[in-house]
Amino acid sequence: MAVVVGFIPTPVGFAALEAAQREAERRGGPLIIVNVVRDGMQGDPRHADQGQLERAQDMVRRASVRIAVRQEHTDDDISDVLLQVVEEEKAELLVLGIRRERDMASHLLGVTVQKLLTSSPSDVLVV
Template identity: 70%
Template structure:
């Protein structure tokens, strides 16, 4: 079954990618890597450029499952885009990375993650 990973080119994003690869291999794949680009927000560090996407693919080259990369552009909510991809791909699992900058942040989730946890029709793995 399909596994979708919401990918951002950060340390946390690469950890989520590794967890998604492992989950896709256990489930028989495929793995769909999704990077959401917000229109009108040019300098957002969550936007992966071509080199960062290639680096992510390099991490997945030894994977036994088929890998697909989707860079989705939107003016809408990032969570809505990921939910749409999960539905389109009939994904069984959505993998997300979260930033934990301090002890308090470990107990709080961002709005995007909260929405995905509450709305996804698939299982959600938070790394």
């Protein structure tokens, strides 16, 4: 079954990617790596450039499952884009990374993470 990872080019994002790869291999894949770019927000550190997407792909190149990398653009809610990919791919699992410099409670109350946790049709793994 498919595993989708919401990827951002940070140490936390790469940790989520590693966990997603393990889960995709355990479940028989594929692994879909998704970076969402919010239009009109140039310079956002969550937006991966081509080199960062290639680094992510190189990191999982030896995976025993099919890998797909998608960069989705939106002027709307990032969580809506991830939910749409989960549904399109009929994913069994959505993997998200959370920033370590904040405590868990503040992230669970964040709009994007809260929406994904409560609205995803798949299981959600928070790394």
